[in-house]
Amino acid sequence: MNARAGPVSRGSRTFRRTPGGWGRIGDVTLKIVIDAASATAPFEQLRTQISERARSGALPVGYRLPTVRGLAEELGLAANTVAKAYRALEADGVVETRGRNGTFVAAAQGAGARELAAAAKSFAERARRLGADRDTAHAAARDAIRAVYGDD
DSSP states (O other): OOOOOEEEEETTEEEEEBTTBOOBSSSOOOOOOOOTTSSSOHHHHHHHHHHHHHHHTSSOTTOEEOOHHHHHHHHTOOHHHHHHHHHHHHHTTSEEEOGGGOEEEOOHHHHHHHHHHHHHHHHHHHHHHTTOOHHHHHHHHHHHHHHHHOOO
16 A cells, blocks of 8 residues: 555546545545455455445445556555456446546446346346246246245
């Protein structure tokens, strides 16, 4: 971790170096803590922390995340580790990458709803290819939901 403290310019944005990571100066600060002694992989710790903060609203929609290299340097991780976490977050619909403009917190509900609809469509298409009728597909979906959520 870099020993410098205080505001640091990164392109057109100013970030505050905190003990745990980067954060934009203002009312939102990104603080990430990676526990090297944890059995959980660093990329998963990073993914989980950003995901939880985004879904809770602590990181607002449109918040620009630090660059892969910048966050990797600050956390003492390999750039590929941070990139892997960002890719997983993008696949989960938590963030969106806008090319060279950066990675931003996505509208979680919209992205989550789209991903759920895509998964349901994929299931329905697969069930149809397997020759299942509508009632059999519904029953299979209900059984899977019951298995995951329980018998409430």
